[in-house]
Amino acid sequence: MGRVLPPVDVTGVGPDAGWVTVAEARLLLESSDFRRLVWRRWRVSLALAGVLCAAYFGYILLVVLHPPVAGRRIGEATTLGMPLAAGVIVLAWLLTVAYAWWAGSRHDGHVVRLRRRLRRESPVK
Secondary structure (H helix, E strand, C coil): CCCECCCECCCCCCCCCECCEHHHHHHHHHCHHHHHHHHHHHHHHHHHHHHHHHHHHHHHHHHHHCHHHHCCECCCCCECHHHHHHHHHHHHHHHHHHHHHHHHHHHHHHHHHHHHHHHHHCCCC
């Protein structure tokens, strides 16, 4: 029961970094709060991935199904497809920043609080 697993550090550094016992890991994995936390992370990840896929495949479908629209000139050597493609790339960066902001401002705090609470409730001290 008091066996020790490899170090697990959910925050990167800090007072919560360290070793996790089997009992603590089991308590964490069976916790409804942990499952809710995992589901929330998946929901955010899938939503952002869905937005990016919609933009990417929308651009591809525009180029394939409506070449005159994507090929419309908006300058001497620039077509509408070029800024649209750049927009998809910028969108990917923005979605990455949005996920990093969400994880740092919301998700990581919940992880730390859950881990502290579970450590207090752990049968192994």
